[in-house]
Amino acid sequence: MTDLNLMGEKAVVAKYILQAASTEEKNAALLKVAEKLLANTEAILDANALDIKAGEENGMHPGLIDRLRLTKDRIEAMAEGLRQIVTLPDPIGEVMEEFDRPNGLQIEKRRVPMGVIGIIYESRPNVTVDAFGLCFKTGNAVILKGGSDALNSNKAITAVIREGLAESGITEDAVQLITSTDRAVTASFMKMNHYVDLLIPRGGAGLIRSVVENSTIPVIETGTGNCHIYIDKEANLTNAVNIITNAKTQRIGVCNACESLVVHEDIREAFLPELAKALKPHNVEMRGDEKVCEVLTDCVVATEEDYGKEYLDYIISMKTVSCVEEAIAHINKYNTKHSEAIITENKETAEKFLNGVDAACVYVNASTRFTDGFEFGFGAEIGISTQKLHARGPMGLKELTSYKYAIRGNGQVRG
Secondary structure, eight states: OOHHHHHHHHHHHHHHHHHHOOHHHHHHHHHHHHHHHHHTHHHHHHHHHHHHHHHHHTTOOHHHHHHHOOOHHHHHHHHHHHHHHHHSOOOTTOEEEEEEOTTSOEEEEEEEEOOEEEEEEOSOTHHHHHHHHHHHHTTOEEEEEOOGGGHHHHHHHHHHHHHHHHHHTSOGGGEEEOOOOOHHHHHHHTTOTTTOSEEEEESOHHHHHHHHHHOSSOBOOBOOOOEEEEEOTTOOHHHHHHHHHHHHHSOTTSTTSEEEEEEEGGGHHHHHHHHHHHHGGGTOEEEEOHHHHHHOTTOEEOOHHHHTOOOOSSEEEEEEESSHHHHHHHHHHHOOSSEEEEEOSOHHHHHHHHHHOOSSEEEESSOGGGOSTTTTTSSSOSOEEOSSSSOOEEOOSGGGEEEEEEEEOSSOOOO
16 A cells, blocks of 8 residues: 555545534634644744755756745734634535425535645745644644645644644645655655545646646646736826835735736836836836837847736736736636636726626736735635635635535435
């Protein structure tokens, strides 16, 4: 028996234990794990320092180093995410719908756990905690496969979680971590449909494509983020500059960072110099079309590839348009169906944009950086789904559940 099969068997046993756990038991365990994370902050940071050092020595991109790095504040945020999950209603057992049939059958549609969830992810060790917390609250066992670049961090965090579960009297196998860095093991994990009920990839386009194409387990696709902001001719330009600066520069290595701007040609001369001035301290390279370059003479000429690229870097592409319809068409052609925004004071234009853009999250006069489970009040997120089946956008508790029908009768038989 391979180690993967053993992990699968343990996860199946754990899922039935978790399905029987009360909300009070689950919440107490989550609070215990949050407490243990804070108590073990230094050990986690020491492990993370090993990963950071290896990443820097291997020439890892600064945006990916940022994703990988843990700090005391980020560990506190992970613990706070668990505490917030505790305050959220437990969806398990919720009666979603109930009705009676003419033959007297009483039918309930109840929310239930998925079972065993597998998550394959890159770089971000905070995913280890977020994934555990959401899966655990919804009664799901989880098997994690993090990237090799975060292995030390993930091992340290998982050990702390399992310690907290043991002290809470709940099976440690509610969370398991695959520590092998062999790609063949990852490939085998994708075929474990006899143990794993749902597989969720979180990472770059290559990882997501590999999982979607090779998995025999049902997959929820969490997409990359080529996120746009459209600055309308009736935009408040001060708001636009502030929003774009935040969306582009607050954290460059995240999927909800702004990568591309669409600018109405009527305001380019008033707007672009002010934007360039705001982005200059952050050393953001601006790549634009011909009309942008006419205004910003030091701007790099954008290529077709630029418009469809998730940079995860201090680079932004810019395209001018003559109307909101053209902006919508450009965005729908190049976006990854993640997060898009419009800056405008015209309510009719805003509604046209909201209705016309095909994305999981569409904003009016706000930064795309808010596409996040914590910011949406979900406590954390398991990922941001860019597909349309079952779940879309930040995936919180309810997105990790399925349902069953409970039917009560008094002797009915079918004629």
